[in-house]
Amino acid sequence: MRSTAKITAIIFISLLNGQALDPRYHTLSEIEDLLDSLDQIDAYDNIYHLETIGYSSHENLPIKAVKISDNASTKEDEARILFLGQCHAEEILGVEAVIELMLYLLDPPAAEAQHVNILRQNLEIWIVPTYNPEGLNVVHNGLDVSYRKNKHDFSPTGPTPNGVFDYDPAIGNDIDGVDLNRNYDFNWVLGDTFMEPDPSDYAAHYDYYKGTAPWSESEVSAIRDLALENDFLFSIAWHSSRSGRLSEKVYTSWKWEDTKYPPDTYEMIAIGDELANRILKEDGIENYESVYSSSRNGKAHDWMYTATGCFQYLIECGTANLQPDSALIEDTIDRLMPAQMFILDRAIGYNENAGQLTGIVRDGTNNVLEGVEVILDQRHGGVLKPRKTDEFGRFRRIVNPSTYSLRFRKFGYEETVIQATANHSAIFETYVLLMPKTTHEVSFNIVAPYSNVHYTNGVFTGEQETNDILQLPEGEWDLTIFSSNPNIHLMPLVHSIHLSEGLDIHLSNFNHGWNSIDVADTNLWVFSAGDWHFEDNTLKTNSGLLYTNNDSLFGIWSLESSWINVSGSNIFHSNSIVLDISHQYELEWDYDSIKVSLIDGEGIIASKVWKDQRWGEPERDFIWVNDSSGYDSVKIRLSFFRDQTVAYRGWQIDNMVLYYGHNEGLGIHNSSGFNPIQLGSATHVYPNPSTGMIAIDLENWREPLDITVYNLLGQEVYRERLAGLSPWRQTWRFDLQSKRGTPLSSGVYFIRLSGNKKKFIRKCVFLKP
Incomplete structure (x- = not known):
């Protein structure tokens, strides 16, 4: 009624x-x-x-x-x-x-x-x-x-x-x-x-x-x-x-x-x-x-x-x-x-609270810069599209009174960070200068069916055809050269470069093999945790519209394959592995994530994490690793991390191909012949003080990283090991309130980040709400 x-x-x-x-x-x-x-x-x-x-x-x-x-x-x-x-x-x-x-x-x-x-x-x-x-x-x-x-x-x-x-x-x-x-x-x-x-x-x-x-x-x-x-x-x-x-x-x-x-x-x-x-x-x-x-x-x-x-x-x-x-x-x-x-x-701010950060960004010749991404660290999240300067070089952010960290970045320019203090009485206005980086040409002498190159430094990502000259600013870049036709089983060529002058990349002899992974073959997956679904030749995290949320803080879904032989043959010995995955995903930004890992006998050797949304047509991603000592066999591990609230359409994997080969045929020539490798870096903790979630940005870590959290008494309250890190910028997050276990009390905490070649100590203040 x-x-x-x-x-x-x-x-x-x-x-x-x-x-x-x-x-x-x-x-x-x-x-x-x-x-x-x-x-x-x-x-x-x-x-x-x-x-x-x-x-x-x-x-x-x-x-x-x-x-x-x-x-x-x-x-x-x-x-x-x-x-x-x-x-x-x-x-x-x-x-x-x-x-x-x-x-x-x-x-x-x-x-x-x-x-x-x-x-x-x-x-x-x-x-x-x-x-x-x-x-x-x-x-x-x-x-x-x-x-x-x-x-x-x-x-x-x-x-x-x-x-x-x-x-x-x-x-x-x-x-x-x-x-x-x-x-x-x-x-x-x-x-x-x-x-x-x-x-x-x-x-x-x-x-x-x-x-x-x-x-x-x-x-x-x-x-x-x-x-x-x-x-x-x-x-x-x-x-x-x-x-x-x-x-x-x-x-x-x-x-x-x-x-x-x-x-x-x-x-x-x-x-x-x-x-x-x-x-x-x-x-x-x-x-x-x-x-x-x-x-x-x-x-x-x-x-x-x-x-x-x-x-x-x-x-x-x-x-x-x-x-x-x-x-x-x-x-x-x-x-x-x-x-x-x-x-x-x-x-x-006319007779009202004027809390606002604004300014104009210019380049080295005093021209305004449109399209500069402006990141307000204390108000940043994956759910937001990048906030960029307009055609006047202007940015505006409404804020409450406090001190904020603003990061400015644009392809081809040095990143700039400033501190800004907002108050009720007047709008904070500033002028920011971005200095251009030196740009170098990368040319490709690579024949079909190789057709495209994907480039990334962890912040900026793009793709173009290999018959065009690639213009990149100096610094560390990962290049993946591949065929745009996914039906051609051709091993993607992957390489990390330090770009300090022009490069010419060519391919001579190259041997490789491949395994097409039937993701819907339940016999492939020898270990399973979670409610995975094998439907219509695809692998999914859910059969309905939305995935189920976690019923605890620690539950992780995972699938792990049997060992896959990648040793090569009497013609070549594998020193490069690439997993070509075709998938789509829709996750709760920042809180839920998916991860693909390659594992050998010593642990994770390569991995990639996604924690946003890319749903529609399946898209290709590459997870890769190079090691001159070579590989014999690997496993593929799929992981799905969820919190206890808010769900989306999850993860659907349509296809995976595991390539293995010997990549000495990939020639990279420049005038100096020397490619220096930068050691890992870590930002300070932000926000600091914090009422819960903290973050540290990591960059150029090419080795396993141990992270340990201590209280003021020197007692260990949390430990984590990050393996298979990529060289680009990525963010480590930790919830001082409850995300990682027993809630912590207010006070000072120290975070030790320890690699084989470099160590950092970071301090933060936790103010429990």
């Missing part, structure tokens, strides 16, 4: 369907007429810019955006803010809120003229009244005032068009349309499928369909492209809750399964709290609530943050009375305006 709230909502919607909306609401044509009329006013020539950012999916209706700034037609080196008035068709209060903001910024009251002028001088303010024009028309035409989606044409038999608008004037059951706030690619796979019932007692069936693919809806692509072009600092996306269960709340990204937060969570929730405190509820007594969003299903605000760094707040304005009369419209707008003005003021 449906709840009373559901029945009440049905009655309310039925009444609304029988009457016109209050004329105070702007129809789509009225919005367009208003925007066009403002574009004709001479007084607004410099401060008002109107453009079409895209078109709707089904009816090709234009999606209009307005930019307000002191030189609105020109993109300038200023912080940018985005307001989205309407995403869901029935949620029309947000349209009125952003139109009111637009008019206020164009023609402020006399008492606020100076304030608004400061905002226009220092910001670029983008306003999109609606990016669901099709749905807005459905609501205003009285067809279905509870309609939510766009009008993408589907049929009752499947997500294919039938030329009919299939809708139900009651709540839910609309076959046509895609929920635009489920169509962003971040966590899209976890959203509702076609005609999926709503399991809640509210029963808004089919209302949350995610679409046939991420970005399938042109409306969403328009917002994506606008966001990628403008690097918004903040954004507000207005929504309203039909059921009233989510009403009058400010939603911040994110708290998944009550345990997982984004890297910038402290800053994001603090601003979310301020936004909520600026909006009075409809009852006139309490303020809006500030809460974390908890769902993972292709929403705009989560994508905005992970992909662009923008703090977007989803605000559910109004109550279950979604489309109130004009008196309540005006009252609601008046109560929403302080939040909209606050986010503008916060962006420039």
Whole structure:
């Protein structure tokens, strides 16, 4: 039996369907007429810019955006803010809120003229009244005032068009349309499928369909492209809750399964709290609530943050009375305006907390550098796309008062690290100089079917064809030369080089063998721990959509093969092994990981770890090792590490080929003939002090590394041995709270990193929360 709230909502919607909306609401044509009329006013020539950012999916209706700034037609080196008035068709209060903001910024009251002028001088303010024009028309035409989606044409038999608008004037059951706030690619796979019932007692069936693919809806692509072009600092996306269960709340990204937060969570929730405190509820007594969003299903605000760094707040304005009369419209707008003005003021620190790090990065000739990755060590995580400088060389990061470490890196330049201290009273601004590295040419005299070279130094990675000259900055590089045709069993050629001058790489005689590994052959794997699945000639970590989380802190899934002969033949003796793996994976960033290891009689001789997401078509990776003393036989070990919360689609291995050969035929010539090898290095502990998780970056470790953690009394509290390290940068992490066993107490801890040729001692302070 449906709840009373559901029945009440049905009655309310039925009444609304029988009457016109209050004329105070702007129809789509009225919005367009208003925007066009403002574009004709001479007084607004410099401060008002109107453009079409895209078109709707089904009816090709234009999606209009307005930019307000002191030189609105020109993109300038200023912080940018985005307001989205309407995403869901029935949620029309947000349209009125952003139109009111637009008019206020164009023609402020006399008492606020100076304030608004400061905002226009220092910001670029983008306003999109609606990016669901099709749905807005459905609501205003009285067809279905509870309609939510766009009008993408589907049929009752499947997500294919039938030329009919299939809708139900009651709540839910609309076959046509895609929920635009489920169509962003971040966590899209976890959203509702076609005609999926709503399991809640509210029963808004089919209302949350995610679409046939991420970005399938042109409306969403328009917002994506606008966001990628403008690097918004903040954004507000207005929504309203039909059921009233989510009403009058400010939603911040994110708290998944009550345990997982984004890297910038402290800053994001603090601003979310301020936004909520600026909006009075409809009852006139309490303020809006500030809460974390908890769902993972292709929403705009989560994508905005992970992909662009923008703090977007989803605000559910109004109550279950979604489309109130004009008196309540005006009252609601008046109560929403302080939040909209606050986010503008916060962006420039105008009479608000100014906590922000910003600056411009230049090269040695004083030219601004676009595309420099800026890493804020204390707010960094694998879930984030790289934060890079814009075309002005500018970076911006919103922070709380503290001292931070900023790393700047760009291909072809020396990495630079600075310390920056932020406070409430003023924005921290700096200028950073990156010095270019010397670049050298690497040419290849290698015949087909070898066709491509993959290069990496652990930070920068790329690939190109071998018939082109490769331009690389000096330093350590790993090269893998291979055939782009995976059906040709040709051993990839792998080599580490120290690049200090131009190189010519050629291939003369080369002997090798190979074993094609049937990953789905259960007889291959002589040791198994965990719930592995052998399906359709593939090896998987799960048969359903998501893998299972760990039920303890120590459980590791692993598969280990029988011994595989790689000794070669009477023609050659193997001194090089390459495992060519074709796979795809989707893991919880940083917390879960997969690992492939090659093992001989003395232990791990090579390994590679992945802890992010690369799902779609299978891609190739290479795990390799060279040793002049040679190899007789090896094992392959697969490992899957999971924590106790948040799961994704896991790991699927389609194919593996184990190559072995003698690589003296790979000739590398340069003018000096000398390739110096750098010894391992280790950064200091960060963050320090720490409330739990600490990290140390390791680089150029070509030998096993022993890591031991001691307390202030010299007592050993943890030990770990890292074998098979690659020469590039990698990060060792340790959770002082609970990740590695018994929780530790607050105090000073020492970390000893010990290799055969080099040792380090690092100190950190643990402040137990």
